[in-house]
Amino acid sequence: MIKAPATPPEPVTRADKRALLMGAVLLGGMLLGNLAQAHGDVVPHAVATDGLEQLGPEWRAENPYRESKDHDKALEIGKSAYTQNCAACHGLEAISGGIAPDLRHLDVGALGDEWFVERVRNGAVRDGRVYMPKMADYLSQEALWAVRTYLDSVHTEE
The missing domain is CATH 1.20.5 (Single alpha-helices involved in coiled-coils or other helix-helix interfaces)
Structure with a gap:
């Protein structure tokens, strides 16, 4: 009771x-x-690119893995690399929460590759504030093109 x-x-x-x-x-x-x-x-994390064609020191103008035998491996590596190094700002599965650009809308093909290379090599700085670090200072060309391969796989039109 x-x-x-x-x-x-x-x-x-x-x-x-x-x-x-x-x-x-x-x-x-x-x-x-x-x-x-x-x-x-965000602290960049190393990315193992074993199994991908090594690209050398000169930056490629277009994604070398887009139509290569290494495409599937690049996609696998790129998804993991994106999650570890990009998702904190650009969102899981490249779906931005509004703080950084939604990378699903990055142009496909050479035009998108040109913008991608510019941004990962030079970062984004406005009024002295770093909005995105120069990711090429931390990740190899192979790792970054693998990320681009992943971004191609989640592309959507706006």
Whole structure:
């Protein structure tokens, strides 16, 4: 048998409500701060490109894996490399949350390759702020073209 409390609970005061609201606001601010940090505090991870044709020091103008025997291997490596090095800003499966460009809409073929090479080699800096690092300083040409191969596989028209 459940017994009723001997005395009724005290009513919630205005001060109690204010304290609860302040706690919720502080907790929400901390959570949002962590989400924002997740988009910008990214350390590039090495990418193993075993099994891909080695491309040498000169950058190719177009994706060498697009129609090569290494396409499927490049796609596999590129998906993993993208998830480790790009998804924090550009979104899982290249679906951006609005902070960085949605890479599913990158032009296909040579035009998209030209933009891709420009961005991964030079990064994105505006008003002295680094929005994207020079990924070619951290990842090999093979790894970056593998990422491009993956991006081709998730391409959608706007």
